[in-house]
Amino acid sequence: DVKVTQSSRYLVKRTGEKVFLECVQDMDHENMFWYRQDPGLGLRLIYFSYDVKMKEKGDIPEGYSVSREKKERFSLILESASTNQTSMYLCASSFRGDDSNQPQHFGDGTRLSIL
Amino acid sequence: AQKITQTQPGMFVQEKEAVTLDCTYDTSDPSYGLFWYKQPSSGEMIFLIYQGSYDQQNATEGRYSLNFQKARKSANLVISASQLGDSAMYFCAMREGWGSNYQLIWGAGTKLIIKP
Numbered sequence: 001d002v003k004v005t006q007s008s009r010y011l012v013k014r015t016g017e018k019v020f021l022e023c024v025q026d027m028d029h030e031n032m033f034w035y036r037q038d039p040g041l042g043l044r045l046i047y048f049s050y051d052v053k054m055k056e057k058g059d060i061p062e063g064y065s066v067s068r069e070k071k072e073r074f075s076l077i078l079e080s081a082s083t084n085q086t087s088m089y090l091c092a093s094s095f096r097g098d099d100s101n102q103p104q105h106f107g108d109g110t111r112l113s114i115l
Numbered sequence: 116a117q118k119i120t121q122t123q124p125g126m127f128v129q130e131k132e133a134v135t136l137d138c139t140y141d142t143s144d145p146s147y148g149l150f151w152y153k154q155p156s157s158g159e160m161i162f163l164i165y166q167g168s169y170d171q172q173n174a175t176e177g178r179y180s181l182n183f184q185k186a187r188k189s190a191n192l193v194i195s196a197s198q199l200g201d202s203a204m205y206f207c208a209m210r211e212g213w214g215s216n217y218q219l220i221w222g223a224g225t226k227l228i229i230k231p
Contacts (some may be wrong), residue, residue, distance in 0.1 A: 038222065041223070042206065042222060042224055045218060050217060058218070062216055088158065090160060094217065096217065103150055104162070106161075106164065107159070108156040108157070108159045109159060111158070
């Protein structure tokens, strides 16, 4: 089974702090994704990466950056956390195959609160 | 314009009844794929079922089936013989095209509650 592991289930940080959310997958997937999920808004893509050291902006990249130094690890960085970044953060991974049938596999999510 | 529409914000269903969760989509690309995910209250997103635009048959996975009506651009999820453990949020998502477009477009979700 695919395993996507997020470093924390719950995290509380203060405004202005630099926050790191880590995600590791064990299935040798090329693609990795970071989403945030807010009630009534569904999932919104922050960044994704289709290869090591490659990254693409999603729909809401402002206030975030990412790092992918190794294939299995994709980090989301909040450079200076703000209260409007309080949310559920979900990491996902998938094969890069050209077919559209490759599902994204998700971690358990991190509930981040910025005080 | 919304590309994925889930018109039912919430549904209550009696245990053991069948459930249909609606999903309509909008794309001009002839090649696309549709996914359904389940999210229990614990938060993890679980992949349920996939339907490709060129698939001739409706997808099935155990108690899950997809009622795919291409002309109407709908891809409804059917859960047979519902169980209490089916209570969760359900999301429909679409991937357009082939090749390097890896992103999924997500619907807002439907909250399903199964009553004992």
